[in-house]
Amino acid sequence: MLSRVAASFYWLSRYIERSDGMLRMLKINYASSQDAVQEFTWEPVIRIYAGLDEEDEGHAPLDTDSRAVLKFMVTGKANANSVLNIITLARENARGVQEHITKDLWQCLNEYYHTIKDPKIEKALQREDPIGVLDILIKQVMLYYGTVEITMERGEGRSFMNIGKYLERAIQSVDLLDTKFGSIDDNPDLLTDTTYWKHLLLSLGGYELYLKTYREGFEAENVLEQVALNNDFPRSVIYSVNNIQRYFERLKNESNINDFRELSFRIGRLQSRIKYSSVKSIREEGLHTFLTQIRSELYGIANRLNEYYFAHS
Amino acid sequence: MQESAYFNEYSPINGVWDEMYGQNAEVREHYRKVIEYISKESADDLNKKEELAKRLFMSQGITFTVYNSGEGIEKIFPFDIIPRIITAPEWAFVEKGIKQRLTALNLFLKDVYNNQFIVKDGIVPIDIIYSCPHFLREMYKLQVPYDIYIHISGIDLIRDHDGTFYVLEDNLRTPSGVSYMLENREITKRLFPDLLPQCGVRSVTEYPTILYKNLLAISPRQISNPTIVLLSPGIYNSAYFEHTTLARLMGVELVEGRDLVVNNHKVYMKTTTGLQQVDVIYRRVDDDYLDPLVFNPGSMLGVAGIMGAYRKGNVAIVNAIGNGVADDKAVYTYVPDMIRYYLNEEPILKNVPTFQLGNADEREHVFKSMDTMVVKKTNGSGGYGMLMGHAATEQEIDEYKLEILKDPRNFIAQPTISLSAAPCYMQGSLQPRRIDLRPYALYGPDGIEIVPGGLTRVALKEGSLVVNSSQGGGSKDTWVLA
Numbered sequence: 001m002l003s004r005v006a007a008s009f010y011w012l013s014r015y016i017e018r019s020d021g022m023l024r025m026l027k028i029n030y031a032s033s034q035d036a037v038q039e040f041t042w043e044p045v046i047r048i049y050a051g052l053d054e055e056d057e058g059h060a061p062l063d064t065d066s067r068a069v070l071k072f073m074v075t076g077k078a079n080a081n082s083v084l085n086i087i088t089l090a091r092e093n094a095r096g097v098q099e100h101i102t103k104d105l106w107q108c109l110n111e112y113y114h115t116i117k118d119p120k121i122e123k124a125l126q127r128e129d130p131i132g133v134l135d136i137l138i139k140q141v142m143l144y145y146g147t148v149e150i151t152m153e154r155g156e157g158r159s160f161m162n163i164g165k166y167l168e169r170a171i172q173s174v175d176l177l178d179t180k181f182g183s184i185d186d187n188p189d190l191l192t193d194t195t196y197w198k199h200l201l202l203s204l205g206g207y208e209l210y211l212k213t214y215r216e217g218f219e220a221e222n223v224l225e226q227v228a229l230n231n232d233f234p235r236s237v238i239y240s241v242n243n244i245q246r247y248f249e250r251l252k253n254e255s256n257i258n259d260f261r262e263l264s265f266r267i268g269r270l271q272s273r274i275k276y277s278s279v280k281s282i283r284e285e286g287l288h289t290f291l292t293q294i295r296s297e298l299y300g301i302a303n304r305l306n307e308y309y310f311a312h313s
Numbered sequence: 314m315q316e317s318a319y320f321n322e323y324s325p326i327n328g329v330w331d332e333m334y335g336q337n338a339e340v341r342e343h344y345r346k347v348i349e350y351i352s353k354e355s356a357d358d359l360n361k362k363e364e365l366a367k368r369l370f371m372s373q374g375i376t377f378t379v380y381n382s383g384e385g386i387e388k389i390f391p392f393d394i395i396p397r398i399i400t401a402p403e404w405a406f407v408e409k410g411i412k413q414r415l416t417a418l419n420l421f422l423k424d425v426y427n428n429q430f431i432v433k434d435g436i437v438p439i440d441i442i443y444s445c446p447h448f449l450r451e452m453y454k455l456q457v458p459y460d461i462y463i464h465i466s467g468i469d470l471i472r473d474h475d476g477t478f479y480v481l482e483d484n485l486r487t488p489s490g491v492s493y494m495l496e497n498r499e500i501t502k503r504l505f506p507d508l509l510p511q512c513g514v515r516s517v518t519e520y521p522t523i524l525y526k527n528l529l530a531i532s533p534r535q536i537s538n539p540t541i542v543l544l545s546p547g548i549y550n551s552a553y554f555e556h557t558t559l560a561r562l563m564g565v566e567l568v569e570g571r572d573l574v575v576n577n578h579k580v581y582m583k584t585t586t587g588l589q590q591v592d593v594i595y596r597r598v599d600d601d602y603l604d605p606l607v608f609n610p611g612s613m614l615g616v617a618g619i620m621g622a623y624r625k626g627n628v629a630i631v632n633a634i635g636n637g638v639a640d641d642k643a644v645y646t647y648v649p650d651m652i653r654y655y656l657n658e659e660p661i662l663k664n665v666p667t668f669q670l671g672n673a674d675e676r677e678h679v680f681k682s683m684d685t686m687v688v689k690k691t692n693g694s695g696g697y698g699m700l701m702g703h704a705a706t707e708q709e710i711d712e713y714k715l716e717i718l719k720d721p722r723n724f725i726a727q728p729t730i731s732l733s734a735a736p737c738y739m740q741g742s743l744q745p746r747r748i749d750l751r752p753y754a755l756y757g758p759d760g761i762e763i764v765p766g767g768l769t770r771v772a773l774k775e776g777s778l779v780v781n782s783s784q785g786g787g788s789k790d791t792w793v794l795a
Contacts, residue, residue, distance in 0.1 A: 002572050002584055004568075004571065092548060098557040099557050099560045107372060251585070253586045
């Protein structure tokens, strides 16, 4: 497979996964803003998904204005990380590998793109029920995943797609944990705020699983355990890393065996690092330190992929 | 026979050959079945068919992108639902004429890049060749597989008022539009079910198979499974859809310049499992951009060193580099002489009479009668930079004359030929619109093969004679009857 084609598969998949995470996060945050008695802040969402640091002044006035944030994050043209812009990028990647993806998948992506480009979406986001609008878009992502599942061949391309998808998901979950637990340092009351944890779980689609697993109500440490260490939770860090490992192993090939071994070693090391951690051990070393290390390992894997497989040196 | 309402309302253009409307105000025999078929459909039904065609093009992404104020707008190439029909004898004539012309043009390219006998024998003047920007010294004495230069060509034909075919221009570099020949046929199958077999229309689906066979045959390495790639400028190119279609239909890899690298005079593509040698490149990148080391140094679309690999014979490139000297509009005048010189035959297809503005006498003649002339740049394409004398204002003509005088070699003039007309479906009725014809010829070691069909371009604006898509042109499905 051409390196460029592999890279396009990988990025196509990362962008779609990111759009999915964003849309779900925006939907739950909007719902939660309707519950908020005091002023609701969108600052964490913007920080995670718009790639803005605290030094960036650009987003400051948006913080508390839900409709403005939604516009900025979903259809904002100036925001390089808006859903609109990342879907455009996803589609461009797909366009470059059109003869490698199925016609169904191409049409599905085309439709997602045309849906979000539709001026009606932007208008509805401002005037009508935003949850309904976000649901329309979330449905497009689900169609995408279904189409991939049913029509795409199980070859090298699919492996690169899955590696991209789970790498993106792992990074998102790590960022979310880091941001949400980081906020507690500024505001210790959140630690016992059940709606705070409930919304976090809802935005990851992990609320039902939590209720079934833990009977004693919302505890920060239980949330951490589920999102970082639960093997069965599809958005947990460990689940994502397990899948990176699983699909990477399929790329084994004699012609570049040394590169493969080195990257395989890195992925295995990261996998063990998470697997043999517990809530207790994480507490001892400090959550932020733990998450920072995981994140840098994930970035390291992404960089090696670039170098060894996508021919970007 | 009773003629349909659509036909009765049809008024052909005076003094123009009409493909459907015969001299005795009746439907020509070969159009009869189509007219019968559509006369059973109401205007509503036909409008629906037109809508369906648009939807099919859009949902399959058969679009080109127009970049406007930073935002890409996707457009479809307008399609007229009424097919253009060519009879078997007409096609046999065209086929024979194109084969003859291509054989001569290919011999000309071989000659002009080797011994230049045609110049030494005084048939083509040397200054015409050396002043052509597409004549590339880099090709001198470079041996190409089987001496084939013009693997793929799309010669544009038009018909005069009495139905005679003329060659308007020879496209021998990277002719485009063949995907529309294939897609238009697919759309027609959906629009007019069962009509194609009833009329005995010959199939065009062989095109990718023949092309693939020819690409395979010219691989420099004699191995069972050579690597063939289609080199595209990338997703922002307006013909990108065509590149993906052809790659998909032939099952070859679609690559961009950045996917290829040259090492030790061999071309490789970068894959996830290392470098893989490339044997045959069907390139859709112009000569100028192909190799930054030899041609345009700023090009990001090409591959550094590819010309060296080509010269060494380690890679075959389709079409050959430097073909532009043979489809130059000033060289065009000499094609009938080439046919006589190389083949000792009389040309079957006529040239449109052409005046060289580099020649003072001819220039004077043209300047006196600008209003009956079409003036073109010798290396232009796509209908840009043309002057249609009959439609231009006096001021436009004067400005254009000044432009010509700056570099007369760059211009030619032809008397306005009235293109033939064919019926088009326009808001509920049939109306005549001007058309041309571009059949696609494939030249391989086994000879020249022409798929029975081609691209019929149509000037959708009433009265317009310009069929180029950039100037408001569309296309039709082109039927060749068995």
